[in-house]
Amino acid sequence: MSESNNTTAPYIEFIHVSKAFDDQPVLVDVSFEVRRGEMVVVLGRSGVGKSVTLKHILGFLQPDEGQVFVAGKEVSRLTEPELVEIRRRVTMVFQSGALFDSLTVGENVAYPLRERVERGLSLNEDQIQARVDELLGRVDLAEGRDLMPADLSTGMKRSVAIARALAAEPEAILYDEPTTMVDPLMAQTLSDLILKLKRATGLTSMVVTHDMRLARKLADRIVFLVDGRVAFFGPVSELDSAEEPIVQAFIYLDEVSFLKSS
Ligand SMILES: Nc1ncnc2c1ncn2[C@@H]1O[C@H](COP(=O)(O)OP(=O)(O)OP(=O)(O)O)[C@@H](O)[C@H]1O
Ligand SMILES: [Mg+2]
Structure with missing residues (x-):
C-alpha cells in the first residue's frame, strides 16, 4: 500500500471487505x-449497508x-490518537446535521475553528468571525448566524453542518443521505451546494444515497450495493450499459417511478 503522500494512490480504498452483525451479513x-x-456515490436501498460503509x-x-x-x-490498525487524526482529516455530514443544539449557527461553525486554534492555528476572534461569515455565505446562510438550530429546517441544518465540516478544512468529506427528508426544492439546493463545493474545493467526497437521480447528478463514479455486494462500480456514463440484471432492474424501476411522479 502506498504512503499518504503518494498523490496517485486512492484516498479511500475498500479491499474485499465483509461485515456481519449477529451472523447477518451486511x-x-x-x-x-x-x-x-x-x-x-454509494447507491443502494435502505438497510443495504451504506452508513455501515461510512463508519468503516x-x-x-x-x-x-x-x-x-x-x-x-x-x-483497523490505527491507534486511538491516530483515529482521532483521521476523523479530523475526513469529516462526516450526518443525516440529522448533528449540530450542537445549545450553540448558535455561527458558534456551531466556529467550533472546529476554535478547536484548530487550540491546536496551534493562528486566528484571532475577528478572523474567526470573518471565516464563519464566509463559510455561511458559501452555503447561502449568511443571514442565519445568530439563529439557534431549533429555528432551522432540516435542510438548513444540513447546510450548517456542511459549513461546519468545511471549517475543519478536511481532506475528504462524507455525506450520509444529504437529500432525504427534505422537500424537492431543498433537495435540489443541497445537491447543487455539494456539487458547487466539490468543484470549488476539489475535496475528495463520498455521498451515500438511495436516490438514483442524485447519484447521477453528483458522481464521478458509482458504487451500487445490492444485498451487501457491489453490483456495479464504475463511471456514471457506464451505469446504463451495465449488464447486471439487478442494476438494469433498478434503472428501469427508477424511470417508471419518475414518470409516475412527474
Ligand atoms: N452496530 C450495529 N449492530 C447491529 N446491526 C447493525 C449495526 N449497524 C448497522 N446494522 C445493520 O446493518 C444493516 C445496514 O445498516 P445501514 O445503517 O448501513 O443501512 P443503510 O444502507 O445506511 O440504510 P438507510 O438508507 O436506511 O440509512 C441494517 O440491517 C442494520 O440494522
Ligand atoms: Mg444509512
Missing part, C-alpha cells in the same frame, strides 16, 4: 476506491474480513 466482499478529488472509513466499525485504507493507512 457487507459482502466489497471493493472500491475513491481517488483524491473524486466524488464517489472513520474506524467506528472494523471489517470482519478485508481491509479499509484511508490516506494510505489501514484504518
Whole structure:
C-alpha cells in the first residue's frame, strides 16, 4: 500500500471487505476506491449497508474480513490518537446535521475553528468571525448566524453542518443521505451546494444515497450495493450499459417511478 503522500494512490480504498452483525451479513466482499478529488456515490436501498460503509472509513466499525485504507493507512490498525487524526482529516455530514443544539449557527461553525486554534492555528476572534461569515455565505446562510438550530429546517441544518465540516478544512468529506427528508426544492439546493463545493474545493467526497437521480447528478463514479455486494462500480456514463440484471432492474424501476411522479 502506498504512503499518504503518494498523490496517485486512492484516498479511500475498500479491499474485499465483509461485515456481519449477529451472523447477518451486511457487507459482502466489497471493493472500491475513491481517488483524491473524486466524488464517489454509494447507491443502494435502505438497510443495504451504506452508513455501515461510512463508519468503516472513520474506524467506528472494523471489517470482519478485508481491509479499509484511508490516506494510505489501514484504518483497523490505527491507534486511538491516530483515529482521532483521521476523523479530523475526513469529516462526516450526518443525516440529522448533528449540530450542537445549545450553540448558535455561527458558534456551531466556529467550533472546529476554535478547536484548530487550540491546536496551534493562528486566528484571532475577528478572523474567526470573518471565516464563519464566509463559510455561511458559501452555503447561502449568511443571514442565519445568530439563529439557534431549533429555528432551522432540516435542510438548513444540513447546510450548517456542511459549513461546519468545511471549517475543519478536511481532506475528504462524507455525506450520509444529504437529500432525504427534505422537500424537492431543498433537495435540489443541497445537491447543487455539494456539487458547487466539490468543484470549488476539489475535496475528495463520498455521498451515500438511495436516490438514483442524485447519484447521477453528483458522481464521478458509482458504487451500487445490492444485498451487501457491489453490483456495479464504475463511471456514471457506464451505469446504463451495465449488464447486471439487478442494476438494469433498478434503472428501469427508477424511470417508471419518475414518470409516475412527474
Ligand atoms: N452496530 C450495529 N449492530 C447491529 N446491526 C447493525 C449495526 N449497524 C448497522 N446494522 C445493520 O446493518 C444493516 C445496514 O445498516 P445501514 O445503517 O448501513 O443501512 P443503510 O444502507 O445506511 O440504510 P438507510 O438508507 O436506511 O440509512 C441494517 O440491517 C442494520 O440494522
Ligand atoms: Mg444509512
